[in-house]
Amino acid sequence: MNRVKIGYAQFCPEFGNRVANLAKVQKMVKDGGNADLLVFAELGVSGYDFRDREELISLAEPFDGGPTSLALIELAEEYSISLIIGYPEVSGEKVYNSCMLVTPDGKKYNYRKTHLFSRETLIFDAGDAPPPVISTPAGKIGLMICFDWVYPEIARLLTLAGAQIIAHPSNLVLQFCQKAMFARSVENGVFTITANRIGTEDRAGRSLTFTGASQVLDPKGNILAQAPDDEEHLAIIEVDLSRADDKFLTEHNHLLEGRRVDLYSGLVNL
Amino acid sequence: MNRVKIGYAQFCPEFGNRVANLAKVQKMVKDGGNADLLVFAELGVSGYDFRDREELISLAEPFDGGPTSLALIELAEEYSISLIIGYPEVSGEKVYNSCMLVTPDGKKYNYRKTHLFSRETLIFDAGDAPPPVISTPAGKIGLMICFDWVYPEIARLLTLAGAQIIAHPSNLVLQFCQKAMFARSVENGVFTITANRIGTEDRAGRSLTFTGASQVLDPKGNILAQAPDDEEHLAIIEVDLSRADDKFLTEHNHLLEGRRVDLYSGLVNL
Numbered sequence: 001m002n003r004v005k006i007g008y009a010q011f012c013p014e015f016g017n018r019v020a021n022l023a024k025v026q027k028m029v030k031d032g033g034n035a036d037l038l039v040f041a042e043l044g045v046s047g048y049d050f051r052d053r054e055e056l057i058s059l060a061e062p063f064d065g066g067p068t069s070l071a072l073i074e075l076a077e078e079y080s081i082s083l084i085i086g087y088p089e090v091s092g093e094k095v096y097n098s099c100m101l102v103t104p105d106g107k108k109y110n111y112r113k114t115h116l117f118s119r120e121t122l123i124f125d126a127g128d129a130p131p132p133v134i135s136t137p138a139g140k141i142g143l144m145i146c147f148d149w150v151y152p153e154i155a156r157l158l159t160l161a162g163a164q165i166i167a168h169p170s171n172l173v174l175q176f177c178q179k180a181m182f183a184r185s186v187e188n189g190v191f192t193i194t195a196n197r198i199g200t201e202d203r204a205g206r207s208l209t210f211t212g213a214s215q216v217l218d219p220k221g222n223i224l225a226q227a228p229d230d231e232e233h234l235a236i237i238e239v240d241l242s243r244a245d246d247k248f249l250t251e252h253n254h255l256l257e258g259r260r261v262d263l264y265s266g267l268v269n270l
Numbered sequence: 271m272n273r274v275k276i277g278y279a280q281f282c283p284e285f286g287n288r289v290a291n292l293a294k295v296q297k298m299v300k301d302g303g304n305a306d307l308l309v310f311a312e313l314g315v316s317g318y319d320f321r322d323r324e325e326l327i328s329l330a331e332p333f334d335g336g337p338t339s340l341a342l343i344e345l346a347e348e349y350s351i352s353l354i355i356g357y358p359e360v361s362g363e364k365v366y367n368s369c370m371l372v373t374p375d376g377k378k379y380n381y382r383k384t385h386l387f388s389r390e391t392l393i394f395d396a397g398d399a400p401p402p403v404i405s406t407p408a409g410k411i412g413l414m415i416c417f418d419w420v421y422p423e424i425a426r427l428l429t430l431a432g433a434q435i436i437a438h439p440s441n442l443v444l445q446f447c448q449k450a451m452f453a454r455s456v457e458n459g460v461f462t463i464t465a466n467r468i469g470t471e472d473r474a475g476r477s478l479t480f481t482g483a484s485q486v487l488d489p490k491g492n493i494l495a496q497a498p499d500d501e502e503h504l505a506i507i508e509v510d511l512s513r514a515d516d517k518f519l520t521e522h523n524h525l526l527e528g529r530r531v532d533l534y535s536g537l538v539n540l
Contacts, residue, residue: 114533115530117520117522121522126530150519151528151529152426152457153426153529153530153537156423160536160539161536179491180452180453180457182453183449183450183452183453184453186420186446187422187450221446221450252388252389252390252392253387253391255420259423261537261539263384263400263427266430267423267426267430267537267538268531269430
């Protein structure tokens, strides 16, 4: 069974209002009907532009037993769906920009963003583990968050670890990413789902407007679905996962076996 | 002096007619006036679709002292320009899909394509060295050839080695590459010049039509010049190379220093 229904749910999180945001997630999952996978935005549970680390900590929660994981597990079981959403994670003295994946059988997985963007570097701790790939009923899903897209190393690591779909919760304020994900899909031969948010946050004298345009791309870079820049949008697309397993670009070119690892040592020199 | 004039010269090489193709190169260099760098297509000296290795060898030439390097050195000195073109290189028992760079002071440099495409794998030997970066009066130039574009590892290696401009002689039969070079420019913060060819080759029962659309992109992925799909075209653009040296995407994000090399070991596991 290689056909699965995957998509994104684009909305405007309300800053600091977890209850309202999880209610919105619940509603969009319900609206999504029988999807196998829905991806929500980075920090979709909390909003984005924390004044400082103190405010961030006050809105953060643990991965194990926190309100978001409890709510999502319930939802995932009820709707028999895999769900991904970003949230601020507290763990001891650390606070991460994380996303969690929950599966219909109630299991949960976590990824802590490794490449922090701009002021995130001032208030978050960066993750210290390579991005994970998780086997779910919706396929093998690799996780990366927003600015990770700039680093082709991350999508490549996910692909080498077997990802068929790269799920990519984001809070994008420009649209470079949406355009560049064409290359990420094609160079790796995977489906990509970039789930962005919409709306404006006016906080601490700053104004940030997010650019929407969430999208699902196939392994050839075709846009299967794309959201408007500034409206709520839910897209669910049926795809054949075996397309992500076929890495032959020509009969003589296997995308991954064609890598010249013998020449790549410069990529990991400090 | 960070301002240089760089570009591509797109034309239709005549299969197997080195004399005619080098005459065309000479004419386009002359037309190019006072450019500092001009990039021509992959195998621009010879044409592309060799029937077999035997025919390929009959049209190949050495890097040292071959007719193309002799002609290009003369041209580069006369017009005070750096020139790049692809040619079939013979070296002992090996035959490579190579490109050479010659500089106004008569020096020459070579790159042997490392990621061969489709039937090239049957007749060429693959290069065994990482792609080079060469300091020229037109800037620090990194070399890659056509299908190398699919592998983000190559453009990254060039960038890590200091390239300000990635020069990319190509023989593209699709237009995935032209679209993906946006990501290559942005993820590396470099200028890219993809010099494609035009025209159709009907050989050995195959017909290949090349897609033109040669282009120059800046470090933000803006298209500074782009050729038609099917017409000869010469573009020369004045650029400020210091834009490729500024790797700060935000005051907190240095594109290269932000790489998490500690997490990338999976990229070089065999």
